[in-house]
Amino acid sequence: MIQYPTLHKPATIGVTALSSGVPEALHPLLKGAEKQLQKNEYQLILGETAWTQHKAKSAPADVRAKEFHSIIQNEKVDLIIPPWGGELLVETLEHLDFDLIPPKWIIGYSDTSVLLLAITLTKGIATAHGTNLVDLRGESMDATTAMWEEVLLTKAGESVTQHSSPLYQKEWDFENPTPHIFDLTEKTDWKTVSGNPETLKGRLLGGCVDVIRHLVGTPFGDVAAFRKTFNQNEPILWFFENCELSTTNLKRSLVQMKLAGWFEHCSGILFGRSDANHEIDGYTVEDVYQDLAEELQVPIVYDVDCGHVPPQITFINGAYAVVEVQNGKGKVVQYFR
Incomplete structure (x- = not known):
């Protein structure tokens, strides 16, 4: 059976970069996303990797994995949204203990899909392929992207309907x-x-x-x-x-x-x-x-x-x-x- 994570609002989002972090020049993107999400009953806990980027990764693979575990196991954190994708998330897989990953929503795409698919295949925990964090920084949101929240608020046993974008x-x-x-x-x-x-x-x-x-x-x-x-x-x-x-x-x-x-x-x-x-x-x-x-x-x-x-x-x-x-x-x- 598939395990479906449960999400309720208000909620806390953990932000950690198992792939690429955000270089200093683009830090306003992270701050902008945090500002907009706070208006919608979310608080953010941002890991150090979210703010760093060097040689195509946010940090060494073992450091990225350690921070991911720390954030997803934090009882205050309700879901995980990486800043965005990147290039080398695959390096971290051997450093992760999949038995210690609780059923919490993780949403993202691009390089993040390596983690999402690996968790669902190995543990049977549902994961969400959708928007990343920096794309949630707008003053408003198109209807297709905005559905990320309704989808993740759906409970086990329920269904949710989405339509193609105009x-x-x-x-x-x-x-x-x-x-x-x-x-x-x-x-x-x-x-x-x-x-x-x-x-x-x-x-x-x-x-x-x-x-x-x-x-x-x-x-x-x-x-x-x-x-x-x-x-x-x-x-x-x-x-x-x-x-x-x-x-x-x-x-x-x-x-x-x-x-x-x-x-x-x-x-x-x-x-x-x-x-x-x-x-x-x-x-x-x-x-x-x-x-x-x-x-x-x-x-x-x-x-x-x-x-x-x-x-x-x-x-x-x-x-x-x-x-x-x-x-x-x-x-x-x-x-x-």
Whole structure:
């Protein structure tokens, strides 16, 4: 059975950087997020790693792991939100004691998805793939991002519904910041490989392909053991997003996952929007999706609200989901069962 953390307000957020911290020049981003969250009944406990960054990491791996344990085991802390992602969270896994990680919500994306997926696979504790801390610093919040709170306040046995965004952000416009941080200008359009409406059902697992692929073959990426121990033989519904991979690199990563058995008992795959996916020798990302759909014989939906092209839906690793896609719009119902 999946364990679903419980969240009540007012609450305390622990901020620790198992991946990248925030360099001094950008400290106002952290302070801005703290200021806005305090207005919404949250207090923050910020670890030292949140404020430091050197050579692609906030601190040495063992130091990051020690602080993470200290903060998540703090009885005053109700949930964990890292400042943002980064590059080298994978270094910390061998320094973590997963038996000492209590069922508290952890939310984030990008490099943080390594930790999220590893916890859900090894311990059966639900984790949240969604916004990071610095993106919560706006005076207001778009409706899609704002759902992070309602999702995490959902109790075990309940369900929560989210819808595709009306608009997404094509690129950052730092010269003209909006009150809700993101510059949402482009019409959102969820697509299916089949070109037809699709309904996908299964237990959600996923994250950023660039980094979670490195869990393949490790004790932290045993999908077969997860299915046997926690999943009650229900199909897996994967969600992925691509930060920096070319189309061929993305396909190699997906083939590796397939050969490792990650796609056994798979009911479908959701792919987030990406400004990577650079085609190689005419091989486009649509070709990748088409090939994978044919190989796995499952429906594939792409350009969903997930990942580095905001805003994004809050997907819960471990939750059972029903995803409906029609006429470019999506509906995601997650059941905490």
